[in-house]
Amino acid sequence: MTARRLALIAGLTLAAAATGAHAQEAFTPAARGTWQVNLRATSVSPDAGDPIVTAAGAASGLKADVKDDVMPTLGVTYFITDRLAVEVIAGTTQHTVKAEGPGTDVVVHKTWVLPPVVSAQYHFAPKARFNPYVGAGLNYMIFYSGKDKNGFTVDLDDGFGYALQAGADIAVKGPYVVNVDVKKVWFETDAKINGGALKSKVNLDPMVVSVGVGRRF
Numbered sequence: 001m002t003a004r005r006l007a008l009i010a011g012l013t014l015a016a017a018a019t020g021a022h023a024q025e026a027f028t029p030a031a032r033g034t035w036q037v038n039l040r041a042t043s044v045s046p047d048a049g050d051p052i053v054t055a056a057g058a059a060s061g062l063k064a065d066v067k068d069d070v071m072p073t074l075g076v077t078y079f080i081t082d083r084l085a086v087e088v089i090a091g092t093t094q095h096t097v098k099a100e101g102p103g104t105d106v107v108v109h110k111t112w113v114l115p116p117v118v119s120a121q122y123h124f125a126p127k128a129r130f131n132p133y134v135g136a137g138l139n140y141m142i143f144y145s146g147k148d149k150n151g152f153t154v155d156l157d158d159g160f161g162y163a164l165q166a167g168a169d170i171a172v173k174g175p176y177v178v179n180v181d182v183k184k185v186w187f188e189t190d191a192k193i194n195g196g197a198l199k200s201k202v203n204l205d206p207m208v209v210s211v212g213v214g215r216r217f
Contacts, residue, residue, distance in 0.1 A: 027171035028216045030126035031082050036169070038075040038179045040212030043068060044093045044115075047205040052099060052198050062101035064191060064200045069093040073210060075181070077121070085121040087135065087165075090114075097154060097191075108193065109154035111146035115139050115206075117163050117183065128171075135165035141187050141204070154193055156202075161187030163208075175216040183208040 030036065046066040053060055073091030080086060097109040119137025143156040167181035184207055191200045 027129060027173055028175040029128075029171070030079055030085075030123060030131060030169070030216065032079055034079040035217040036077040036079075036177070036214050037217070038077070038177075038181075038210075038212050038214035040073050040075060040179065040181065040210035041070060042073040042091055042093075042208060042210040043070045044095075044113075045207045045209075046095065047207065048202050050200050050202050052193065052200045054198060055196050060101070060198060062099045062104060062198075064202050065098045065100050066202070066204060067096040067098070069095055073212075075179075075210075075214075079123075079126070082126045083123045085123060085133075087117075087119050087121055087137075089117050099152075099193075106152075107149045108152040109146055109148055109156075111143045111154075111156060114142040114144065115161075115185070115187075117185070117208075119163060119165050119183075121165070123169075130168060130170055132168040133166070135167075137163050137165070139163055139185055139187065141189065143189075152193055153195065154191060157190045159187065159189060161185050167210075169214065177214045177216065179210070179212050179214045181208075181210040183210075 045068040048066040050064050052062040071093045075089040077085050077087040092112055092114045094112050099106050099108050117137055117139040119135040121133045121135035123131055123133040125131045139161045142158050163183050163185040165183045169177045169179050171177050187204045189202050191202050
């Protein structure tokens, strides 16, 4: 499932929840001291495509491509005030790394990625059923359990990135909400192939689209 398809599903879910919520009765608004836990389906779509060069910096004619993945994620939000909140998300996805070019389309590596994001959020309507928000924060990309493919060895550097965020909570009934969230993460990693014989500065810069349900405490 691509980010575009999940974004469409998220939009339809948001519209359906917004329409249906009006027919419901009491709901729990967000307020200072509220905790909200969201379980989401999340699409992580890297925006790679950077050139692969030799150790001396000469063009190889190849580019690095990183495929999408969809996995469940968990988000925890704490409201410092009615409108200001801090969110932490956790989840892990698996991505296929390919070298592509004229006459070449080969898988060189598969890796798991743990990209926790901590963001500060501003909520526009915490007392309303429909509560949109924006946010900004930091993330740390951790690559683990990588498997080299087709005779290649690949080393990827962990590191920090930053993110912007927009989303909305729709209170359904009682403490339960529907959550739709979109993040854009900017992150660059140094990739070394075959001990550095080939290398690439890969701008992963993933679009992270999530839809799910949450509960306020």
